[in-house]
Amino acid sequence: MTEQVNQLDLLSRLLEMAKKEGAESADAVVFDATSIEVAQRLGAPEKLERAKSADMGLRVFIGKQQAIVSSTDHSDDALREMAERAVAMAKVAPEDPWCGIAEPDQIATTLAEMDSFDPVEPETQTLIDMANEAEDAARAVAGVTNSEGAEAGYSRARIALAATNGFAQDYAVTSHSFSTSVIAGEGTTMERDYDFATAVYAEDLQNPADVGRSAGERAVARLNPQKKKTSQVPVIYDWRASSSLLRHLTGAINGAGIARGTSFLKEMMGEQVFGDNITIHDDPHRKRGLSSKPFDGEGIATTPKKIIENGKLTTWLLDLASARQLGLATTGNASRGTGGPPSPSSTNVYLEAGEHSVAELISDIKEGFLVNELIGMGVNGVTGDYSRGASGFWIENGEITYPVSEMTIAGNLKEMFANLIPANDLEFRYGTDAPTVRIDGMTVAGL
Secondary structure (H helix, E strand, O other): OHHHHHHHHHHHHHHHHHHHHOOOEEEEEEEEEEEEEEEEEOOEEEEEEEEEEEEEEEEEEEOOEEEEEEEOOOOHHHHHHHHHHHHHHHHHOOEOOOOOOOOHHHOOOOOOOOOOOOOOOOOHHHHHHHHHHHHHHHHOOOOEEEEEEEEEEEEEEEEEEEEOOOOEEEEEEEEEEEEEEEEEOOHHHOEEEEEEEEEOOHHHOOOHHHHHHHHHHHHHHOOOOEOOOOEEEEEEEOHHHHHHHHHHHHHHOEHHHHHHOOOOOOOOOOOEOOOOOOOEEEOOOOOOOOOOOOEOOOOOEOOOEEEEEOOEEOOOEOOHHHHHHHOOOOOOOEEOOOOOOOEEOOOOEEEOOOOEOHHHHHOOOOEEEEEEEEEOOOEOOOOOEEEEEEEEEEEEOOEEEEEEEEEEEEEEHHHHHHOEEEEOOOOOOOOEEOOOEEEEEEEEEOO
């Protein structure tokens, strides 16, 4: 409790100093974070780090001019210098007609409970043991010949935000994680793969041995890949690759891009973008969600929303600036750091699971491509044109057969979204999550 009071008191003093220097309005944020990271390779320690930071940012406004400064020094002299510098910068900054803090009647007054903070910090040895267990299990898989190592980590952060409109709140989050990456094969035929686990609470992590074994089996399964000739076939994105499609969607409905007119979905509000059985959520209140938060970077209460409902696009992701530019209300999706202004961002995004198993999704495919790794970022956000490097497995007569690599998959996101079919294997592992999905008619190129 003392930490919470101190952070908010710190911000209050900073805002008062900014007003005394001539700021008409202002907001300030502090991120107080602690992290522990360990790394092992072949059973030997490679890294043991503990870091603590308390970054603070101040944004001030004079009319429609704004300026932002940041600091890690919380002394009174440093706060005073921040206030002086920010106001001086704002006086010479160009006008931004859309900038400004929230009105008092817009700010959050009650906060949703997210269960996003694990009060138990793990012992360093516990992290080392998890990394070792995961790597040992991966190396024990027949065919695994080397290791890129294993890591485990823990972080906690308290985010406090205050503004001259009366908002002053904070919340805390934690994250526990571990991962391992191993190599199978020898010489020029080596292949690598990985697996990981991440959770808000340590008790929700998967068993390290199971994750390690999965990483080893994945690496071995990739040995002796082939290439395929260019063709148009159904593409199956497994859960590790399918979440990328949701990130392309959230990028396309980001209010900043919509306001600039640079999104391929800019004319699609209320229109059918996916099949009528598709619903996609942005849920900042998901219990123990990796991206849960009770208020956004401008003090607006966050709210769960269906960004796609029965296939139709229902909303943009907006902060105050993009909402003002579009003549709309903010959706409470502002995200910010200490050194720049807020911008729209998603929270816990997920695609609802479908009715069919992965096996059923594949069963009628004569020839197809199961993608489990994507390479590069060949996506045009203006046109929706899509082209990415990929590897995975070839499908023949409804069965997963042999590995393939150095392939390219191409299409257009509008058509891909319209043809997307989800499986029933949704798991929450990234913060942006989707089940395995099938998209027919994509171009696959290799040889």
